[in-house]
Amino acid sequence: MFEILKNKGRIEGIAKVTGKAKYSAEYALPNLAHGVIVGSTIPSGFITNINIEEAKQVPGVIDVLSYWNKPEVSTFDNPEKSKKIPAFHKYFHTTKINYSDQPVALVLADTLEDASYAATLLKIDYKTEDFNVNFHESLKDLELKPFKAERGNLEAWQNADYISENEYTIAMEVHNPMEMHATIAHWTAENKLSLYDKSQGVNGVQWNLGRFFDLPEENITVNSEFVGGGFGSGLMTWFNTVAASLGAKLIERPVKVGLTRPQMFTMVGYRPTSWQKVKIGANKDEKLLGVLHHAAHNQSKYNVYSRDLSGITSKVYAFENVKRFTGYSPLNLPIPTWMRGPGDSSGTFAVESAIDELCYKMNADPVDIRLNNIAPYSMDSGKPWSTHYLNECLERGAKEIGWDDRPNQPKQLKDGDWYTGYGVGVGLWNASRRNAGASIEMKRDGNIIVRTAMTDIGTGTGQAIVNMTHEFLGIPREKISIELGNSIHPKSVTQGGSWGLSSLSGAVDAASTALKRKLADYAWGKSEVTKLDAVILSDSGVAFINDQKKSVSYQDIFQKYNLNEIYVEEYSNAGGEEEKYAFCSSAAHFYKVKVNVVTGKVKMDRMVIVVDGGKIINPQAAANQIIGAAVGGVGMAMREKQEVDLASGRLIGSDFAGYHVTVNADVPIIEVSFINKPDYNRNPAGAKGLGEVGLLGSAPAITNAIYNAIGKRFTNLPVTPDMIV
Amino acid sequence: MSHSKNENTFSRRFFIKTSSAFTALALVPHSIKAFYNDIKETYFTKKVVLPIYLKINGKDYNLNADSRTTLLDLLRENLNLTGTKKGCDHGQCGACTVHINGQRALSCLSLAAMMQGKEITTIEGLANGDNLHPMQEAFLEHDGYQCGYCTPGQIMSAVACVNEGHTKSIEEIKEYMSGNICRCGAYNGITNAIKSVAK
Numbered sequence: 007m008f009e010i011l012k013n014k015g016r017i018e019g020i021a022k023v024t025g026k027a028k029y030s031a032e033y034a035l036p037n038l039a040h041g042v043i044v045g046s047t048i049p050s051g052f053i054t055n056i057n058i059e060e061a062k063q064v065p066g067v068i069d070v071l072s073y074w075n076k077p078e079v080s081t082f083d084n085p086e087k088s089k090k091i092p093a094f095h096k097y098f099h100t101t102k103i104n105y106s107d108q109p110v111a112l113v114l115a116d117t118l119e120d121a122s123y124a125a126t127l128l129k130i131d132y133k134t135e136d137f138n139v140n141f142h143e144s145l146k147d148l149e150l151k152p153f154k155a156e157r158g159n160l161e162a163w164q165n166a167d168y169i170s171e172n173e174y175t176i177a178m179e180v181h182n183p184m185e186m187h188a189t190i191a192h193w194t195a196e197n198k199l200s201l202y203d204k205s206q207g208v209n210g211v212q213w214n215l216g217r218f219f220d221l222p223e224e225n226i227t228v229n230s231e232f233v234g235g236g237f238g239s240g241l242m243t244w245f246n247t248v249a250a251s252l253g254a255k256l257i258e259r260p261v262k263v264g265l266t267r268p269q270m271f272t273m274v275g276y277r278p279t280s281w282q283k284v285k286i287g288a289n290k291d292e293k294l295l296g297v298l299h300h301a302a303h304n305q306s307k308y309n310v311y312s313r314d315l316s317g318i319t320s321k322v323y324a325f326e327n328v329k330r331f332t333g334y335s336p337l338n339l340p341i342p343t344w345m346r347g348p349g350d351s352s353g354t355f356a357v358e359s360a361i362d363e364l365c366y367k368m369n370a371d372p373v374d375i376r377l378n379n380i381a382p383y384s385m386d387s388g389k390p391w392s393t394h395y396l397n398e399c400l401e402r403g404a405k406e407i408g409w410d411d412r413p414n415q416p417k418q419l420k421d422g423d424w425y426t427g428y429g430v431g432v433g434l435w436n437a438s439r440r441n442a443g444a445s446i447e448m449k450r451d452g453n454i455i456v457r458t459a460m461t462d463i464g465t466g467t468g469q470a471i472v473n474m475t476h477e478f479l480g481i482p483r484e485k486i487s488i489e490l491g492n493s494i495h496p497k498s499v500t501q502g503g504s505w506g507l508s509s510l511s512g513a514v515d516a517a518s519t520a521l522k523r524k525l526a527d528y529a530w531g532k533s534e535v536t537k538l539d540a541v542i543l544s545d546s547g548v549a550f551i552n553d554q555k556k557s558v559s560y561q562d563i564f565q566k567y568n569l570n571e572i573y574v575e576e577y578s579n580a581g582g583e584e585e586k587y588a589f590c591s592s593a594a595h596f597y598k599v600k601v602n603v604v605t606g607k608v609k610m611d612r613m614v615i616v617v618d619g620g621k622i623i624n625p626q627a628a629a630n631q632i633i634g635a636a637v638g639g640v641g642m643a644m645r646e647k648q649e650v651d652l653a654s655g656r657l658i659g660s661d662f663a664g665y666h667v668t669v670n671a672d673v674p675i676i677e678v679s680f681i682n683k684p685d686y687n688r689n690p691a692g693a694k695g696l697g698e699v700g701l702l703g704s705a706p707a708i709t710n711a712i713y714n715a716i717g718k719r720f721t722n723l724p725v726t727p728d729m730i731v
Numbered sequence: 732m733s734h735s736k737n738e739n740t741f742s743r744r745f746f747i748k749t750s751s752a753f754t755a756l757a758l759v760p761h762s763i764k765a766f767y768n769d770i771k772e773t774y775f776t777k778k779v780v781l782p783i784y785l786k787i788n789g790k791d792y793n794l795n796a797d798s799r800t801t802l803l804d805l806l807r808e809n810l811n812l813t814g815t816k817k818g819c820d821h822g823q824c825g826a827c828t829v830h831i832n833g834q835r836a837l838s839c840l841s842l843a844a845m846m847q848g849k850e851i852t853t854i855e856g857l858a859n860g861d862n863l864h865p866m867q868e869a870f871l872e873h874d875g876y877q878c879g880y881c882t883p884g885q886i887m888s889a890v891a892c893v894n895e896g897h898t899k900s901i902e903e904i905k906e907y908m909s910g911n912i913c914r915c916g917a918y919n920g921i922t923n924a925i926k927s928v929a930k
Contacts, residue, residue: 015871022879023867023886025814025854032813065778118808119799120778184818184826184914185880234816234880235914267819464878464915626874630917634877637916662823662912669909670918675901 016469031188041263042121045107049338049655050137057129066120071112081220104307107272137338141304150331158327163296166287170364174356177647179277185234191250192260206240207500208493214243228493236463238344268660275343278303282356296327306341313349347698358706384588392587392687395618399594403616407596416717427715433702437589437694443496444513445575460498461491466627478518480542504695511691512578520574529558593617593699595707601715606727620694621684629678632700639704641668788856803838814854825911828884835891854883869924877915898929
């Protein structure tokens with residue numbers, strides 16, 4: 007349980023700044039063994055033999071888990087059940103290799119040193135097969151298929167006054183949260199599994215492991231109280247969780263499996279490499295007429311993930327004509343997955359770049375053309391936006407960055423070798439809401455504990471719950487504590503997709519209402535009070551607004567009914583509002599860059615981001631989240647690139663020396679502000695979700711600013727100094 | 732246990748070759764196997780456990796540690812001081828930053844056995860009882876974190892950054908804090924926290 011915050015910041019803040027916060031690899035279990043995963047060195051073929059003799063001579067080594075000695079699991083005796091287990095959970099149930107570094111063995115030892123050393127001594131024989139890891143080559147044979155129904159007519163705008171067409175590529179990007187994925191698996195009884203796991207959703211892990219071991223969900227508990235970042239890498243249940251559980255079963259000891267940083271590049275997903283071709287047209291009145299969007303990304307041979315990059319194309323602007331084609335190339339590469347702004351951040355880069363290019367052709371202002379073409383309603387569904395303030399984001403952002411100082415042609419602002427430029431990019435994301443649960447337990451002293459299975463991956467979920475509970479109930483913040491990220495608490499959707507807070511607010515509201523109901527019934531008799539809105543909880547008791555006489559203390563209630571605690575538990579989901587409205591969050595990114603044409607350095611001079619995320623529940627953490635996403639945008643635009651060695655099929659930049667992420671000095675102090683208008687149609691808190699819009703639009707704002715500075719249009723990300731000079 | 736002086740003259744490849752050769756000869760006489768085992772005992776690198784004395788957060792520790800153990804793994808796995816984080820194990824991310832004799836250092840690149848007699852401070856030793864260090868307070872106030880995983884390393888670096896005097900401007904702070912990656916990107920809060928303490 008988090009300490010009740012006595013001073014400032016987030017409720018879990020003290021745990022984080024003192025080192026007391028426990029992440030998944032940090033629980034000291036008695037008799038804990040260490041497991042090190044060994045990956046294949048070939049990208050395609052079969053394992054024919056694993057010689058473990060030498061490894062087993064290492065003192066401290068307990069066993070080596072692989073295809074040849076995996077513990078028996080009843081699921082695999084039943085073909086129907088076995089079929090439902092995804093292939094990427096069955097690496098110890100197959101000898102087939104589909105990508106380099108596919109897990110083939112787990113070395114189990116008393117200490118990490120013993121296990122790590124022994125892992126280098128396995129001798130693995132393979133039968134190799136042909137492989138394909140070349141995404142761009144694979145496009146030649148890839149047939150793209152229509153994506154969604156065509157809107158309008160492609161022919162209608164082919165003779166538009168202005169047309170712009172370009173191809174775009176984005177390199178493979180890897181989430182790389184600072185906490186490396188880790189699992190501690192402990193069979194506490196024959197059929198009971200306790201897991202400490204780095205995950206964005208404990209109930210997902212519970213479900214997956216239940217299915218794998220053919221056990222009821224309640225036999226599996228998953229603790230992810232502190233999660234050291236995710237960005238999507240913790241949405242799936244990955245093989246390290248399965249491997250640790252199998253290892254613990256094999257040696258009948260708790261087992262910890264921590265990935266190494268190189269393994270973080272191959273075992274827990276990434277944003278796939280993508281290719282797009284976008285053609286857009288506009289008329290003389292600066293009206294965007296139509297868009298033709300082709301898109302493709304790589305998959306793994308384990309065909310788990312596909313995401314249409316052009317989904318966003320029909321949402322932001324009022325294109326009357328939209329036609330899209332999409333395709334996926336299954337290659338001998340690790341499994342890609344959702345990464346912050348999945349699909350849309352790639353699609354947005356292409357469309358926002360294309361609009362910028364068009365603006366220069368037609369001598370239009372990139373802010374004006376956006377303002378004049380924002381979709382007035384959801385053109386996908388035909389429903390009105392519940393709330394949508396992208397126009398205000400654009401207007402405020404333009405003012406704050408000093409858009410009027412932007413030259414409308416490139417290469418105008420020069421100081422020695424440095425050129426200055428301004429760019430804008432827009433992001434939009436569905437503001438969705440899903441199932442979530444929360445419970446509230448009140449103690450005699452009026453202190454309450456709010457519990458939910460939802461995780462906090464760094465977004466500030468805990469403090470947001472405190473703020474919402476305080477607002478819904480009136481109980482002072484210092485009397486509210488939080489327990490989260492554990493499957494023993496009320497079930498909740500995985501945290502991701504910008505829906506965490508939106509979903510949770512419904513559950514916290516419902517639980518708050520239930521608590522009020524219970525207290526009112528105790529205080530004044532069953533169903534005496536019909537208007538719960540008028541009931542307010544203070545630090546000492548329950549009262550009616552403006553009626554002090556009707557106040558009853560908690561102490562009296564607990565005494566009278568001989569209670570130890572009062573407990574309520576509620577669940578909520580999106581309701582009828584989705585029949586009536588479309589929902590979205592949005593952001594406008596305004597960046598000013600300085601580009602050195604001799605060294606190729608691009609300096610982010612100013613970054614201004616204005617966001618419509620509905621009501622802001624936790625202003626400091628909300629701004630922080632947007633800042634962090636934009637830092638990711640700088641990485642996407644100019645740093646992050648996972649290279650694939652075409653000869654061996656292996657990844658090249660598998661650490662922070664080979665794969666560059668944005669560091670502190672790469673960004674200025676980023677300026678974030680919020681429109682902060684509630685959307686109560688969406689949920690009781692009026693919040694719309696912020697996780698993605700800080701990234702969406704960020705990368706094109708950078709490349710658009712670079713164009714404004716030096717007149718070079720970059721359509722392949724990342725843009726590195728060698729490309730500038 | 733002791734190292735052989737000659738250990739480096741025998742490669743692992745040699746070991747593997749001889750090892751498999753002997754495995755193949757399953758029927759060799761016992762005396763030869765024993766002789767081979769003697770050679771292995773004498774010449775090949777093996778686990779060495781050393782007695783070491785460490786001073787961590789003002790407390791004395793007399794331990795037996797694997798000679799291969801890094802200070803980071805010793806803290807996390809042996810002493811349950813998990814505030815020091817492992818972010819890469821390669822000295823590339825700064826999550827494992829501690830103070831060694833008052834200087835910031837990467838505990839993942841420091842062998843525990845080489846820390847004999849040195850004064851080590853980890854995040855757990857920064858606060859004075861319940862009174863947080865001003866830098867910890869500043870990180871709370873400025874929201875200098877999100878997920879919190881890089882935070883102990885950031886704070887240990889931040890304290891050193893102030894002590895080193897590298898806080899004359901926002902740019903200088905950012906430069907001298909760039910060895911600590913925050914993948915959540917909470918760089919505004921980190922930088923502002925340090926600026927507020929350095930004043």
